[in-house]
Amino acid sequence: MPGNSMISKQSFDVQTANILREMIVTGSLEAGSRLTEAKLTEQFHVSRGTIRAALQKLNNEGLVSQVPYTGWHVIALDAQDAWELHNLRRVLDGLAARLTAERIEPEGAKKLEDAYQKLCGLCDSGDPRDIADADFELHKLIVALSGHRRLQEHYTLTEQQIRVFIASCDSEFSDYKNIGKRHGPLIKAILSGDADTAERLAKEHNATQGDELISSLRQLETQ
Template sequence: MAAKIISGLVEKRSLDRAAADVIRQAITSGALAPGKRLTETELSTELNLSRSTIRAALQRLMSEGLVKQKPYLGWEVASLSSKDAWELCTLRSSLESLAAQLAAANPNRRQPIEAAFEDLKAAAKSRNQKRITDSDLALHKAIVVLSGHKRLADHYGLVEQQVRMYMASSNAILERPEMVISNHRKMISALLRGDAAASERYAREHNKTSGELLVRHIQEKEAKQTKKAASRKL
């Protein structure tokens, strides 16, 4: 009896995770846009799963920061506010600058960093925004892994999907896709030559520059939305 109960729980948990994977992919690919309303009934029908399984999947995605639950309104795909962007920028700066500093001392750093940077170059050349974001995140994750700092990597994993959303928004407002390469070049050069202090400094500068640009962009959008809402009340 106990074995059957455990087996049932494992199967249900697997379905929760599978449903979360499908919805997560739809969000990170842009198929489900920020602000899009999500209903348990529609998702249940589309994925042929129970509403309780869908609810558990959405709760998992909420813990990752990809969806939000609004009282009386239900679920929706999360969108970045200027405050969200600022928090992610400052958090990334702390985690990634430490990771870069530590990774610079890793004797096995060259091949993974060069491979990840070449992949980012190819992605920028393709001008495919999803591919650029995937490669950008992969590069930073490679640096985190090379840091050899397990707790840092664990914390980065907790916000990984939010960082992906942040990167997608940040890269989308660049004047040219190729700018993503120049934005990383100083940090990559410092890492490859093993300069820990410069790696830390350039990682912090990279986050500061891109973060300020994104926060300002979102603030301008928020100001327009506030002005538009105010004009409707007149």
Template sequence: MPEEARPGSGEQAKQYALGRLRESILRGGMAPAQRLVENELAEQYGVTRASIRAALLDLASEGLVERIRNRGSRVRVVTIEEAVEITECRMALEGLCAAKAAEVATDAQIDELTDLGKAMSEAVAGGDPVSYSELNHELHTLIRVVSGQRTAVALLERLNAQLVRHRFQLALRPGRPRQSLSEHLAVVDAISARDPRAAEGAVRAHLSSVIDALRDD
């Protein structure tokens, strides 16, 4: 990797380490409760230990890392109870975004949402839960972007980062993608019909189903 892409110290080094660590946690490269040893990470990423420590502090504020007194840091474990609480918060915020999207979506954006729905249907028909999980994430992201509700989007990005492991596990559960698909298509249909109330209701119904699935875990 070019040297300029791996600055050894300073703000750039912290931001580089922060990006790499965040990506590794979100993509499952680092397991829940895994210890994060500053010296090892500094060597791995080619930055100073101070840069790693600063990055870990930022990740702790995002809820991805847990700082343990006199024991350093570890990847934070999100319990089922916490995942349910986070999803309850998502219900209000994502419902708002869906309602806004139904009000303001352009024809091109509705076409994009429809295409994602079709791709999700194909992933379920093809028995590809990993692709389905990725498309699921893309759909929720697009709805938030279309909504233009920047405050809700910022809050959701922080909440959703903590649910990556649970979301992926649900996608792999037998039968879950097929059930989830119909719920997502209902959201797309409501936005396409430019019906804010129906869009919000469809999102709430979907996330209520997610909560039920989490509690069955």
């Protein structure tokens, strides 16, 4: 396990959860794969209690599940999961975009523009995983700029599942260079203070990819 030898056990829990989370979200750990405490203990050179605590944290985030007598498994989005996350995200992102457009200030506008330009830059030459991360961070920033504390709390409850959903949607969109450009009208509406347009575009954003992902999963489930 990387890190200073003086780091507390609690920090090891957090570090282990952070590493596993990134492996799940980026696909390094495949959806549905089995996780054993013994193997993870050996892999990360930490105690089984640390592994168990990390897995429990990820379970609370909806990224892993514990199946009686078989152990832990990485989340595998089914059509119902994708449908729920798709609709929940539309509502949360729509409200966040409206509120942010209504209260956007120069400092927030600069952060938003920087995040947008970072995404566009990655689309020109970046790795699909980095693009998905930048995509998520841009939407998360819009939520943060909304100034709505309870909205941020609800977003946090499902944000890791939303990261998985965004990565899955982006995988349905083979032309990665256009992912950044598709955010352009939404960012423009927010920066101009056009709340109605910002909310509409946020709700419509990724609708096609979300629908395609749900359709693909439904087809797989009927095979």
